Amino acid sequence: MEAQALILARLGEIALKGLNRHTFEQRLFKNLQKRLSAHGQFKIHQSDSRIWITPIDTRAQSSLQEALAIASSVFGIVSVSPVWRYTDYSDLAALKRAAIDYVQRELDPQQQKKFKVETRRGNKKYPLNSPTISMELGACLLEHFAQLSVDVHEPDFILHAEVRDALYLYHQKQEGVKGLPVGTSGKGMLLLSGGIDSPVAAYMMASRGMLLEAVYFHAFPYTSDRAKEKVLDLARILSNYSSQLKVHVVDFTETQVYLRDHCPSEMMTIVMRRMMMRIADALATKRRCHCLITGESLGQVASQTSEALMCTDVVSTKPVYRPLIGLDKDETVRLARKIGTFETSILPYEDCCTVFVPKHPRTRPSLEQARAAEKNLDIEAMVQADLNRIELFNFPELD
Amino acid sequence: MTYLDHSASSALFPEVMELYLRELPHLFANPSSAHQAGLESERKLKQSLQNIARTLHCSPDELWVCSGATEAINTAIKGYLLFKQHRGKSILLSHLDHPAVVETANFVAKTANYQLTYLKAGADGRIDQEDLEQKLSEETAMVCLIHVNNETGALAKLDELIPQIRAKAPKAKILLDSVQALGKTNIKLKSLDVDFAIFSGHKIHAPKGIGLLYVKKGVSLTPLLHGGGQQKGRRSGTENPLLVMAFDVACQKVCQEFDARTERCRQIHRSFLEALGDLPYVVNSPSDAVPQILNLSFPGVRSETLLNALSAEGIYFSMASSCHSKAPYSEVLLAMGLERSRLESAIRVSFDPDDEVSAVQLAAERIRNWVLKLRR
Numbered sequence: 091m092e093a094q095a096l097i098l099a100r101l102g103e104i105a106l107k108g109l110n111r112h113t114f115e116q117r118l119f120k121n122l123q124k125r126l127s128a129h130g131q132f133k134i135h136q137s138d139s140r141i142w143i144t145p146i147d148t149r150a151q152s153s154l155q156e157a158l159a160i161a162s163s164v165f166g167i168v169s170v171s172p173v174w175r176y177t178d179y180s181d182l183a184a185l186k187r188a189a190i191d192y193v194q195r196e197l198d199p200q201q202q203k204k205f206k207v208e209t210r211r212g213n214k215k216y217p218l219n220s221p222t223i224s225m226e227l228g229a230c231l232l233e234h235f236a237q238l239s240v241d242v243h244e245p246d247f248i249l250h251a252e253v254r255d256a257l258y259l260y261h262q263k264q265e266g267v268k269g270l271p272v273g274t275s276g277k278g279m280l281l282l283s284g285g286i287d288s289p290v291a292a293y294m295m296a297s298r299g300m301l302l303e304a305v306y307f308h309a310f311p312y313t314s315d316r317a318k319e320k321v322l323d324l325a326r327i328l329s330n331y332s333s334q335l336k337v338h339v340v341d342f343t344e345t346q347v348y349l350r351d352h353c354p355s356e357m358m359t360i361v362m363r364r365m366m367m368r369i370a371d372a373l374a375t376k377r378r379c380h381c382l383i384t385g386e387s388l389g390q391v392a393s394q395t396s397e398a399l400m401c402t403d404v405v406s407t408k409p410v411y412r413p414l415i416g417l418d419k420d421e422t423v424r425l426a427r428k429i430g431t432f433e434t435s436i437l438p439y440e441d442c443c444t445v446f447v448p449k450h451p452r453t454r455p456s457l458e459q460a461r462a463a464e465k466n467l468d469i470e471a472m473v474q475a476d477l478n479r480i481e482l483f484n485f486p487e488l489d
Numbered sequence: 490m491t492y493l494d495h496s497a498s499s500a501l502f503p504e505v506m507e508l509y510l511r512e513l514p515h516l517f518a519n520p521s522s523a524h525q526a527g528l529e530s531e532r533k534l535k536q537s538l539q540n541i542a543r544t545l546h547c548s549p550d551e552l553w554v555c556s557g558a559t560e561a562i563n564t565a566i567k568g569y570l571l572f573k574q575h576r577g578k579s580i581l582l583s584h585l586d587h588p589a590v591v592e593t594a595n596f597v598a599k600t601a602n603y604q605l606t607y608l609k610a611g612a613d614g615r616i617d618q619e620d621l622e623q624k625l626s627e628e629t630a631m632v633c634l635i636h637v638n639n640e641t642g643a644l645a646k647l648d649e650l651i652p653q654i655r656a657k658a659p660k661a662k663i664l665l666d667s668v669q670a671l672g673k674t675n676i677k678l679k680s681l682d683v684d685f686a687i688f689s690g691h692k693i694h695a696p697k698g699i700g701l702l703y704v705k706k707g708v709s710l711t712p713l714l715h716g717g718g719q720q721k722g723r724r725s726g727t728e729n730p731l732l733v734m735a736f737d738v739a740c741q742k743v744c745q746e747f748d749a750r751t752e753r754c755r756q757i758h759r760s761f762l763e764a765l766g767d768l769p770y771v772v773n774s775p776s777d778a779v780p781q782i783l784n785l786s787f788p789g790v791r792s793e794t795l796l797n798a799l800s801a802e803g804i805y806f807s808m809a810s811s812c813h814s815k816a817p818y819s820e821v822l823l824a825m826g827l828e829r830s831r832l833e834s835a836i837r838v839s840f841d842p843d844d845e846v847s848a849v850q851l852a853a854e855r856i857r858n859w860v861l862k863l864r865r
Binding site for chain 1: 794
């Protein structure tokens with residue numbers, strides 16, 4: 091029987107956004123369109139807080155699974171359903187044929203299931219009313235399929251029937267990533283390392299609608315090309331969520347060696363992080379970002395005591411968002427697995443923070459100590475020099 | 490590029506390349522096929538295996554062709570220890586052994602309740618024979634020995650170890666990892682008196698994908714791979730005659746030209762050290778190690794940093810302390826009792842007779858340069 095497969099996506103928070111709703115929805119559309127375009131031509135149409143995604147060309151038609159996955163990972167969408175659309179719906183007999191066809195396509199004849207039918211009649215001109223349609227379809231399916239039984243109180247699934255310009259049938263609901271469409275909450279500069287935390291922090295900020303750019307500090311030959319590759323791989327994964335990601339790779343070697351040779355060794359970690367923060371801040375200003383983002387969590391490592399965080403925070407001229415600040419490591423790991431960055435993050439390539447760790451780091455430095463440790467440095471010049479030593483990578487990469 | 494990592498893997502001999510170009514287009518029939526083409530494949534494979542056996546001083550029937558040394562090691566350890574009731578209670582090995590031996594032995598010990606006992610190693614990178622004497626017993630099922638250590642080049646004193654084992658643990662089977670030994674020391678399997686020996690193709694300028702397991706006549710082993718029953722049921726899977734022919738060519742070359750090749754490596758080894766000049770370094774390899782492998786440390790410079798720096802210049806060698814593995818330092822060097830400054834800065838350079846002396850000297854100079862720059 092002739093039927094077309096498509097996708098129904100439901101909007102979440104942005105439905106509540108009142109006057110700003112249109113902006114948010116437009117943004118979501120754009121993000122969705124952009125991500126889907128890699129898999130063919132899709133028509134995206136919105137009504138109420140629902141988006142219908144219809145494949146147009148053959149490439150799109152054979153990429154429905156990919157489209158479902160994409161829709162489930164675009165921020166702003168709360169759930170998705172695969173749908174079958176039937177154009178022959180003129181009378182009850184046609185509706186019944188469609189319902190039978192749907193169950194044959196979608197359900198396992200071996201599995202006993204309890205169901206009910208819920209009908210929405212968007213087309214008020216349609217001769218039959220919703221309760222009638224539900225009842226008739228329910229009875230018809232019951233008759234045709236031995237594995238099905240009706241239970242209107244606790245069904246295993248609900249067959250949704252929508253009568254609009256055609257008959258739409260669906261029964262599954264997959265969870266989406268929710269959040270706000272990327273691009274509706276300004277832009278942030280992420281300090282990206284190869285560890286587990288910073289990619290998760292990126293994801294969390296993207297889920298609040300923030301556009302992201304990232305900065306990574308590379309220190310050849312102290313850090314390997316593999317470590318850099320790992321960071322770029324993480325960026326590639328993140329660009330699936332943030333719709334795009336520019337990575338600024340800073341050649342940090344000269345600065346790092348200079349700090350090592352001109353600052354007290356126990357203050358090395360703090361001095362280094364303050365310098366990285368300054369560079370990130372300057373870069374953020376240049377790139378019109380509203381904030382910095384890090385994956386720091388309180389007390390997780392020596393450099394993340396509240397004293398140390400205060401020392402690094404003060405050198406930034408913008409807010410520093412640390413979405414993981416109150417999270418347990420277990421929770422971060424769980425999120426990292428969910429977003430697909432965990433496996434890459436745990437590859438054991440060192441980054442510059444681990445290579446230059448002093449034997450006895452000062453874990454609770456005071457601001458005075460931090461400033462004193464830097465007193466011989468021409469900070470302005472060092473930051474400027476590093477801003478001129480940047481290699482830029484864009485994700486997703488253009489073919 | 491200046492490739493000084495031959496112990497990790499080696500380039501194909503030109504003779505092997507020629508063999509491939511010559512035979513690959515038409516030598517593709519399955520050696521088990523009943524037709525003439527299959528027979529031809531089989532004939533060439535058998536001939537090569539006979540040659541290899543002659544070179545290694547054993548019988549062709551004692552050689553099992555595998556996909557590599559790792560498979561050979563798995564076949565020997567699992568095939569001997571897993572399937573028949575306890576052939577003794579304990580397995581002796583050391584941290585000088587390659588991870589393929591260590592991991593497989595660990596697995597077998599856990600699975601079939603064997604006791605795993607690690608022998609102590611000395612600062613000379615060899616097994617402590619007094620410790621061996623103490624730990625050998627009637628209950629020893631298998632002793633694993635590494636012939637030439639892949640990280641340091643240390644040569645095991647087999648003429649002492651093997652009689653020692655046979656005297657104290659007559660029932661124990663001896664597994665000899667000769668992967669790095671072929672071409673670097675004389676190997677006559679018949680007179681060695683070991684039960685299993687392991688060889689690898691890509692370490693001797695043959696392609697990757699072939700290893701040999703020597704199983705002494707009379708030793709019974711349960712096969713690892715079942716299927717079509719090739720190699721008399723010992724190791725099922727379509728055989729690759731071309732790979733065996735390549736192994737034969739490479740094996741003959743490294744053994745027949747052994748003296749010249751070894752002498753040449755000695756010269757290259759010397760030139761390398763001379764070119765380091767007055768740079769402070771410590772050699773971790775024992776003085777009587779094979780000349781092809783040199784393990785040395787530059788205290789004050791982390792191995793990975795040095796490797797990254799030289800790699801960017803096209804000079805390639807290996808790290809003994811691998812940040813990529815679960816342990817931060819090399820197990821071998823740890824077992825030898827090296828202090829931290831040496832563990833952190835150890836690199837392994839491996840030489841080949843076809844290396845250009847001038848290129849090797851230049852590499853040493855570049856290493857020297859970087860060490861001076863990076864040293865704290």
